[in-house]
Amino acid sequence: MSQAPPIVTLPLFPELDRLLLELLWSLTPEDWQRPTLARQWTVKDVAAHLLDGNLRTLSMLRDGYFSEAPDDSSYAGVVAYLNRLNADWVRAARRLSPAVLLELLAQSGAEYTAYLHSLDPWAPAVFSVAWAGETESLNWFHIARDYTEKWHHQQQIRAAVGQTAPLMAPKFFRPFIETMMRGLPHAYREVPAPVGTRVQVSVRTDAGGTWELVRAAGSWQLQAPVADAPAAAITLASADSWQLFTKGLRAAEAQERAQITGDERLALAALRLVAVMG
Numbered sequence: 001m002s003q004a005p006p007i008v009t010l011p012l013f014p015e016l017d018r019l020l021l022e023l024l025w026s027l028t029p030e031d032w033q034r035p036t037l038a039r040q041w042t043v044k045d046v047a048a049h050l051l052d053g054n055l056r057t058l059s060m061l062r063d064g065y066f067s068e069a070p071d072d073s074s075y076a077g078v079v080a081y082l083n084r085l086n087a088d089w090v091r092a093a094r095r096l097s098p099a100v101l102l103e104l105l106a107q108s109g110a111e112y113t114a115y116l117h118s119l120d121p122w123a124p125a126v127f128s129v130a131w132a133g134e135t136e137s138l139n140w141f142h143i144a145r146d147y148t149e150k151w152h153h154q155q156q157i158r159a160a161v162g163q164t165a166p167l168m169a170p171k172f173f174r175p176f177i178e179t180m181m182r183g184l185p186h187a188y189r190e191v192p193a194p195v196g197t198r199v200q201v202s203v204r205t206d207a208g209g210t211w212e213l214v215r216a217a218g219s220w221q222l223q224a225p226v227a228d229a230p231a232a233a234i235t236l237a238s239a240d241s242w243q244l245f246t247k248g249l250r251a252a253e254a255q256e257r258a259q260i261t262g263d264e265r266l267a268l269a270a271l272r273l274v275a276v277m278g
Contacts, residue, residue, distance in 0.1 A: 006121065006138075006140040006141070006144075007140070007141075007144045007175050007178050007179050007182075008140075008175070009143055009144045009147035009175045009179070010113075010116055010117065010121075010143055012147060012171070012172065012175065013109075013112075013113045013116065013147065013150070014110075014113055015172075016147070016150050016151065016154065016167075016172070017105075017106075017109040017110075017113070017150075019154070019166055019167070020050070020105070020109075020150075020154050020157075021102065021105060021106055021109075023154070023157065023158065023161075023163060024047060024098070024101075024102055024105070024157075025102065027043065027098070027161065029098075031043060031160075031161050032044040032047075032098050034160040034161060035160065036156045036157060036159065036160045037156045037159060037160075037243060037246075037248035037249075038153070038156050038248070041090060043157050043160050043161065044094070044098060044101070045090045045093075045094070046153050046156050046157050047098075047101050047105065047157065048089065048090050048093035048094075048096070048101060049086060049089070049090055049153060050105065050150065050153050050154070051093070051101060051104050051105050051108060052085075052086070052089040052090075052093070053112075053146075053149060053150070053153075054105070054108035054109055054111070054112040055104075055108055056085075057112055057115065057146070058108065058111055058112060058115060060126075061115065061126055062111075062115045062118075069081075075130060078130070116143055116146070119139040119142075119143070120139060121138065121139050121140035121143070122138055122139070122140070123138065123139050124136055124137070124138060124139070125137045125138060125139045125141065125142035126142075127142065128142075129141050129142065129145045129182075131183050131186070131274060131275050131276065132182050132183040132185075132186050132275075133183070133185065133186030133189065141179075141182070144175065144179040144182075145179065147175060147176065147179065148176050148179050148180060148246075148275060148276075149276070151167060151172065151176045152176070152242060152246045152276070154167060155167050155242060156246075156248065164239075168205070168207065168238060169207065170206055170207035173205070173207040173208070173238065173242075174207045174208075174209070176242065177203055177207070177208060177209075177238075177241060177242070178209075179275070180241075180242075180245045180273070180275045181201065181211045181222070181273075182222070183245075183273050183274075183275045184201060184211060184213055184220070184222060184270065184273055185213065185219065185220040185221055185222060187269065187270065187272045187273040187274075188213060188220040188269050188270075188272075189219070189220065191220070191265075191266065191269045193215045193231070193266065194215065195215050195216060195217055196214065196215060197214070197215040197231045197266070198212055198213065198214050198215075198226070198228075198230035198231055199212070199213045199214075199230055199231060199232045199233070199234075199266050199267065199269075199270070200212050200213075200225060200230045200232075200233040200234075201213070201233075201234055201235075201236075201270045202233065202234070202235040202236070203235070203236055203237075203238055203241045204235055204236065204237050204238060205237075205238035207238070208238055208241070210225050211225070212224065212225040212226070212230065229262070230262060231262050231263050231266055232260070232261070232262035232263040232264070232265075232266035232267040233260070233261045233262055233267060234258050234259070234260050234267040234268070234270050234271075235258060235259040235260075236254060236257075236258050237257060240253075240254050240257055240258070244271065244273075245273050245274060245275045245276075246274075246275065246276050247274060247276060251268075251271040251272070254271055255268060255271060258271075
């Protein structure tokens with residue numbers, strides 16, 4: 001249960017919200033309707049989805065109000081349930097003006113962050129980080145997972161309007177990609193290899209880095225990179241990494257642009273990492 005060293009993201013939430021609101025206030029009516037990497041969602045739809053994340057957390061986790069639950073508690077069933085909730089909300093929120101969305105985002109964002117501050121980071125979270133293979137997670141990992149949600153949806157908006165640079169700063173990108181990489185052992189769970197086999201995954205940017213997986217008895221585990229050459233290595237551009245791991249880029253496209261050394265089969269398994277549920 002989240003045994004690796006914690007990733008500290010909580011102090012970044014107010015800054016992330018401030019950057020989002022500043023960006024949204026600057027948009028033209030045409031900008032609000034631009035398509036994004038989030039499938040069929042426009043900029044306005046993604047902003048509405050971010051609002052839903054705030055309100056749903058406050059209702060369910062702060063207030064203990066669970067209006068409905070998935071009929072199927074399997075991973076696939078929960079994903080289908082979340083996709084339906086997301087689609088229902090976005091469709092209804094298309095009735096709201098950008099100004100109303102902004103007001104609600106500002107209010108709910110502050111309450112959302114205040115709620116996160118009330119959590120014991122070392123206590124069990126209500127919801128596990130399922131994309132990392134956990135059935136129970138600590139609150140600090142739940143908070144880091146929520147940070148990646150807010151980060152990548154804001155970055156989808158920024159990509160649509162050509163303003164991605166602020167969130168690629170090391171201060172914001174490093175904790176995002178570090179949290180994503182906690183899902184690597186789960187992504188490799190069905191990849192066979194002898195015990196001791198090492199694989200390195202790198203992201204090209206000052207804010208990126210290198211993560212190393214080692215095959216232990218019965219599982220893959222993250223460890224600090226060592227100097228010796230691994231059995232396989234793959235390097236991704238920073239933009240490709242965040243889009244790939246959040247389903248905004250196909251694995252085949254990422255493979256064409258990646259740098260691979262060693263055992264290609266082992267290296268390409270990294271492209272299976274998907275660090276979102278919907």
